[in-house]
Amino acid sequence: MNTTRPTTTRAVHLASRPHGAPTEDNFRIEEVGLPNLSDGQILVANDVMSVDPYMRGRMDDVESYVPPFQIGKPLDGGAVGTVIESRSEKIPEGSHVVHQLGWREHAVLGADDAHIIDTGIAPASAYLSVLGMTGLTAYAGLTRAAEMKAGDVVFVSGAAGAVGSMVGQVARLLGASRVIGSAGTDAKVARLRDLGFDAAFNYHDGSVTDLLGRAAPDGIDVYFDNVGGDHLEAAIDHLNNDGRVAMCGAISQYNSVEPPSAPRNLALAIGKRLTLRGFVLAKYAEETRPEFQQRMAGWLSADEIHWDETFRDGLDAAPKAFIDMLEGANTGKMLVRL
Template sequence: MTQKNQQILLARRPSGAVDERDFRLVETDVPQPAEGQFLVRNLFLSLDPYMRGRMSDAKSYAKPAEVGEVMVGGAVGEVVASRHPKFKPGDKVEGPFGWQLYALTDGKGVRKIEDRGIPLSAYLGVLGMPGVTAYIGLLDIGQPKAGDTVVVSAASGAVGGVVGQIARIHGCRAVGIAGGADKCRFAVEELGYDACVDYKAGRLDEELRRAVPSGVDVYFDNVGGEISDAVLLRMNAFSRIPLCGLISEYQHPEPRGLRNVRSLLVNRIKLQGFIVSDHLQRWPAALADLSRWVSEGKIKYRETVAEGLRNAPAAFIGMLSGKNLGKQVVKLS
């Protein structure tokens, strides 16, 4: 092949907020597959909050990205050359291919995508890791019952947007929390939330109290910090909190932490952090249900699309500050 590969490397570990100088764009030769490998031309790159944690070398649930190496991340693409018995040129695939135009892989962690008339980028969002995260976190950990009130922070995001719709499918009242009138309007009018509280309006406690008059049975927490403290004051006895993310703290070297911890005790709340990759046995059922709900129109989704690999760092920084609506992806082709 005469094409060149472009890659974005982790140039340095950020201290505090991520900066575009933390990344470096390089050009390399396109690699050729050895026996048991295949080459993927990436078409869409996924940008997700967890990547901020991978940029740090602090102890975590996964190995950090290495300085000088390709930035970690999922992507969807097309097999263009193969010496692997289970993958052939033309196959559409999703996997941990990283921030680059071409990726060489042995197939570990890669899934084939069947042609169902659904855009490929959806397999990075509602039909990918974020959708499965929403499904497992809400249904397995949150365990909602019909009639429950489910509150979701970052309600217009890739995960939160799916959580609210699954809650509604299961007969729950879904209340979102999002930043800005436009995001709240999207959550209610397009995603079907029963109500949405705009935390940027400066009336979080008052508006939340009005939105959940019967209290909160399940709080799907994507953000932590002040928003989670406000929700803790509205939790019902024996309620559940699936702790999915802490995006309010990812850009700050000194975490704020929770202050209304007393509510966990007096309300006998179950709070459980979870990582979706710990639940691989649940992925097939989750993806089957999510695919059916998308096909039936019961789950809707929105994407924010950046154009070109070189714009991935700026799009990633924008996502961390809440500039995206729905799932953030980068179109590479």
């Protein structure tokens, strides 16, 4: 056994449930023991952890497609790290792995719950963004939920974020005739133009439906919805006949304590024969992962996809990183180096 092996680690616990936007008081960092390994287990020193919008839903005591976090218990989520002790032949010491026990500096887990990653293709953190859940969500949402076809005009909201920035670039690579994105700052809008979006707007600059109308004079065929509310209403206004919406997220509502005031125009979906399809990645993950991995590896090696990361440092910074991500502080994926 590694003689420098730690016997305790620090983990972020849920201290209380938020009402509206979370605050740092909702989190507490605690020292916890690291048990000796049983056969088949590994000890991982986490290098980078992910903070994601879906974790906001898990802070509420509401059953959903993922169970709620428990008060007084550690949070969890995606992380990448280095194996520092192993009792599994599958995952030797020194391996880099991705797994689901983030929000802590070290994790003990079964070897079947971790996957070795190839850091020759991209740095480990990429397995929490472009090569991980967010890249796959973009790919599966476009190709399956939205049934995107070459020639479609595609609009994506939250376009400078982790999923959204992938959606715009993948849509272009899949043959979209025009790619439009919305984001919350002028700097993000400028970045979208660098990433190859044909049009982009700052949704604070006016009514979303007016801004989208100007960016999409011939309407849109696909809307990849990360935001909900007024963005969804605007998309329904501008969708062409037989248009499709991949309902991926509704981040404008996650911290809200009021019911949404939009969309008010759902009845337009009838005459336009629209399809609005909600999806969670789990529905498509297994079926899309092999083709996604193959195509994304090709796009990365040809330098056709770019991904941004916004880093915060240290476990103590993780709660604020999460809170700030919900408010738009990130460009690309919000990550915490541990």
